Amino acid sequence: MAEYIESLQKLAEQFGRLDGVGRKNAMKMAFSVLDMTDEEASEFAAAILDAKAKIHLCPICQNITDKEICPICADLQRDRKTVCVVSDPKVVISMEKVREYKGLYHVLHGVISPTNGVTPEKLKIRELLARLNEGEIEEVIVATNPTVEGEVTAMYLARLLKPIGIKVTRLAYGVPMGSDLEYADEITLFRALEGRRDF
Amino acid sequence: MAEYIESLQKLAEQFGRLDGVGRKNAMKMAFSVLDMTDEEASEFAAAILDAKAKIHLCPICQNITDKEICPICADLQRDRKTVCVVSDPKVVISMEKVREYKGLYHVLHGVISPTNGVTPEKLKIRELLARLNEGEIEEVIVATNPTVEGEVTAMYLARLLKPIGIKVTRLAYGVPMGSDLEYADEITLFRALEGRRDF
Numbered sequence: 001m002a003e004y005i006e007s008l009q010k011l012a013e014q015f016g017r018l019d020g021v022g023r024k025n026a027m028k029m030a031f032s033v034l035d036m037t038d039e040e041a042s043e044f045a046a047a048i049l050d051a052k053a054k055i056h057l058c059p060i061c062q063n064i065t066d067k068e069i070c071p072i073c074a075d076l077q078r079d080r081k082t083v084c085v086v087s088d089p090k091v092v093i094s095m096e097k098v099r100e101y102k103g104l105y106h107v108l109h110g111v112i113s114p115t116n117g118v119t120p121e122k123l124k125i126r127e128l129l130a131r132l133n134e135g136e137i138e139e140v141i142v143a144t145n146p147t148v149e150g151e152v153t154a155m156y157l158a159r160l161l162k163p164i165g166i167k168v169t170r171l172a173y174g175v176p177m178g179s180d181l182e183y184a185d186e187i188t189l190f191r192a193l194e195g196r197r198d199f
Numbered sequence: 200m201a202e203y204i205e206s207l208q209k210l211a212e213q214f215g216r217l218d219g220v221g222r223k224n225a226m227k228m229a230f231s232v233l234d235m236t237d238e239e240a241s242e243f244a245a246a247i248l249d250a251k252a253k254i255h256l257c258p259i260c261q262n263i264t265d266k267e268i269c270p271i272c273a274d275l276q277r278d279r280k281t282v283c284v285v286s287d288p289k290v291v292i293s294m295e296k297v298r299e300y301k302g303l304y305h306v307l308h309g310v311i312s313p314t315n316g317v318t319p320e321k322l323k324i325r326e327l328l329a330r331l332n333e334g335e336i337e338e339v340i341v342a343t344n345p346t347v348e349g350e351v352t353a354m355y356l357a358r359l360l361k362p363i364g365i366k367v368t369r370l371a372y373g374v375p376m377g378s379d380l381e382y383a384d385e386i387t388l389f390r391a392l393e394g395r396r397d398f
Contacts, residue, residue, distance in 0.1 A: 005265050011250040014243045019231040025219060031289065032218040033247055034254055034263060041251040044213045045244035048232055051210040052240040055233055064233060066204050090230065 008034070060131065062107040062124040064089045072096075072105060079103045081138040085128065085157060087111050087145065095143070103141070106131065111144055111153040120156060128157075132166055139167040146173055146191075207233070259330065261306040261323040263288045271295075271304060278302045280337040284327065284356060286310050286344065294342065302340070305330065310343055310352040319355060327356075331365055338366040345372055345390075 008030050016026035033041055057063070058070035061083075065071070072078065072092075082103030086092055092105050108123040131137060142157050144150035158168045173191035175184050184192075207229050215225035232240055256262070257269035260282075264270070271277065271291075281302030285291055291304050307322040330336060341356050343349035357367045372390035374383050383391075 004270055005254060005263065007246070007250040007253045007265055008263070011246045014246045017231070017235075017239075017243075018228045019234075020224060020227055028219055029217045030250065032216070033250055035218075036216075036251070038251055040216075041247055044216075045247040047206070047210040047213045048240055048244040048247075051206040051229065051232055052235070052237060054206045055204060064204060064207070066206050071203055 057107075061105045062109065062127055063092050063105055064107075077102075080136055082141065083128075083131070083137050083139070084141045084143050086143050087150065087153070091143065103139075104137075106140075108144075108153070111147075111149040112156055113149045113152075123153075125157070125160070129160075132161065132164065137166065139169060142168060142170045146171075256306075260304045261308060261326055262291050262304055263306075276301075279335055281340065282327075282330070282336050282338070283340045283342050285342050286349065286352070290342065302338075303336075305339075307343075307352070310346075310348040311355055312348045312351075322352075324356070324359070328359075331360065331363065336365065338368060341367060341369045345370075 008027075011033060012023075012026045012030040014026075015021055015029040016023055018026075021029070033044070036044065054066040055064050056066075058065045058067075058073055060069060060073040063070050063072065067074070079102045083106050084095060084101060084103055085106045085108060086095070087108050087110060089107055092107065095101050095105070106124065106128045108125065108128075110118050110123050112118055112120055112123065128140075132140075140157070140161055142154040144153045154170055158170075161168050172195055173188070174195055175181060175188060175192045181189070207226075210232060211222075211225045211229040213225075214220055214228040215222055217225075220228070232243070235243065253265040254263050255265075257264045257266075257272055259268060259272040262269050262271070266273070278301045282305050283294060283300060283302055284305045284307060285294070286307050286309060288306055291306065294300050294304070305323065305327045307324065307327075309317050309322050311317055311319055311322065327339075331339075339356070339360055341353040343352045353369055357369075360367050371394055372387070373394055374380060374387060374391045380388070
């Protein structure tokens with residue numbers, strides 16, 4: 001019985017460890033590997049090792065990169081006076097898709113979460129302070145998630161950075177474009193009202 | 200920008216080739232690999248190569264196995280007079296979960312599909328005939344999917360096997376257990392009526 005094939009089970013378990021992959025899908029993926037040619041499977045295995053070996057954190061912004069310094073930090077056309085602080089490299093991808101933001105980034109690799117044992121020391125805040133100490137950066141846009149933990153992290157950064165003369169801003173909160181107000185949650189509506197602007 | 204990290208893109212492409220994995224999920228999985236330790240990533244890559252290297256087709260039933268002969272074919276407690284013909288190794292897993300079927304299997308590895316270039320010669324029908332020639336098998340239960348292609352394959356097998364004196368049966372069609380008749384499709388209802396039985 002296929003369920004007893006140890007190497008298939010083990011492969012399915014490996015897929016099951018990935019973010020958002022359930023048990024059934026993991027087995028489906030393991031079967032997909034069996035349908036590959038030996039060459040394709042080797043390429044797949046090599047891609048895993050290759051990504052792990054080549055990708056590291058940019059020593060400046062802490063975003064992931066396979067270059068010595070990431071292309072954003074290395075791009076001299078960008079506004080070097082503004083740094084957008086995000087929790088995760090994935091947020092950088094989302095921000096870059098907007099094509100509006102021309103400043104730099106700083107990736108914290110998490111948010112402050114005492115219940116999960118994530119204290120400020122475990123985030124890349126020390127590295128952010130070192131960058132700010134160089135004196136070129138004038139504004140820090142805190143773009144953490146609008147969640148309790150994201151807010152706590154934003155507040156922490158604001159309190160830390162304002163005294164050293166850095167302008168600290170955050171993303172606007174409000175109703176998302178294209179949404180139906182009927183279904184907007186109260187907190188979002190409250191934030192949208194609070195942040196209302198003149199026409 | 201993370202989108203430009205070649206080795207991450209390549210890894211996401213590899214995940215995207217797997218059955219049922221979309222572009223967004225593939226990138227999520229690639230990020231999961233980056234979150235692994237080097238050791239975990241090595242284990243993952245090894246599991247892919249290991250599964251490909253160890254798993255092959257059972258020379259008797261053509262199901263996938265990592266043994267010389269699969270555990271079902273090797274199990275002398277099973278009814279060796281009955282063979283259930285399925286399209287795919289995954290169907291064997293589903294059938295075994297029922298725990299009612301005690302016979303053997305034969306995996307065709309596909310169904311007849313002229314539009315996809317799958318002719319009977321491309322399926323493991325020759326291997327089935329060779330097993331039947333040995334004279335031990337009395338009944339072949341055709342358990343292909345209740346789809347046009349599955350039906351065509353079942354009909355083909357019935358016409359091929361009946362003349363050589365093999366009893367050929369197929370699974371019952373009808374309304375699935377726990378379903379709501381209000382939402383049953385017409386063909387299923389027609390089949391259920393057609394196959395009605397006395398109390």
